[in-house]
Amino acid sequence: MSDLRLHIEKAVVEKANNDTAFRERLKQDPHAALAEVLERENPLTNLKINVIEEKPGEATIVLRAPFKLDELPDELLDLASGGTSFSSFILYGPPYPERKPK
Secondary structure, three states, X not given: OHHHHHHHHHHHHHHHHHOHHHHHHHHHOHHHHHHHHHOOOXXXXXXXXXXXXXXXXXXXXXOOOOXXXXXXXXXXXXXXXXXXXXXXXXXXXXOOOOOOOO
16 A cells, blocks of 8 residues: 555656646646546545645645554545556556647
């Protein structure tokens, strides 16, 4: 579970660092930006997503909420079902022709 979260966070941060328009969308509407990275409807719509942009001379430490390691939250079951993982899409790309951004 923690590996999946780190993988998604890494993809979001990397895209935000390389795409200023995406960075602004992420700050304005994190749920829509996450759906864009996942290339599917955001399964975490019931979670509050905080996006914090560090300024020069600042450092942010995030203490994650504790969770049981043997349970997968309902919101993430969609990502785990179907015999594939989110990392398959990031590491190997989509199995269909690449979509052009609108």
